[in-house]
Amino acid sequence: MRVQAFMFYGCAIFFLVTDVVYWLWSGDWTGTTAMALAVGLAGLIGFYIHFTIRRLENSNGGPLYEDDPEGEIADAAGELGFFSPHSWWPLFVGMSAAAIALGVVFGWWLVFLGVAAILMSTIGFVFEYYRGHFAH
Structure with missing residues (x-):
């Protein structure tokens, strides 16, 4: 490479x-x-x-x-790495980013809600495989 x-x-x-x-x-x-x-x-x-x-x-x-x-x-040949089987967290991160963008248009209160949502969804996305069925 x-x-x-x-x-x-x-x-x-x-x-x-x-x-x-x-x-x-x-x-x-x-x-x-x-x-x-x-x-x-x-x-x-x-x-x-x-x-x-x-x-x-x-x-x-x-x-x-x-x-x-x-x-x-x-x-x-052999294992190439770990690939996520499925995840709902990118959808939540995207919806939170859309809420921030819409908050700039409609009102700053929506920006604050979007920032809180994007922080929570990013934490969920990062730590998705630390617990539950797919923990490793």
Whole structure:
């Protein structure tokens, strides 16, 4: 997966060069700022992937199977991680965020209720698998 990190680094460099050319040619601050944010986003994703892969390689004791030129498909067999079987909490988080957005339009009292609801639903979402049937 090291290739993916370098791909995002390359995108960041491309966006940087394009941003400088755009700024010098047009002088538009809005587009320049948007392109600078694209540079930061691509660099951030590349940085995250790069250091996540380094941590995984250190825990495995060697390169990942994707980076091994002599790797086999069977090397990828096994557990990939924990995936939620089902959850109602994203619905509650979304409804709470909608209440906050509607509160800005209709009244600040709804914003306060939405903030309280989003705090409770986020806590429920984070600690969903600490108790009950799917606790691990």
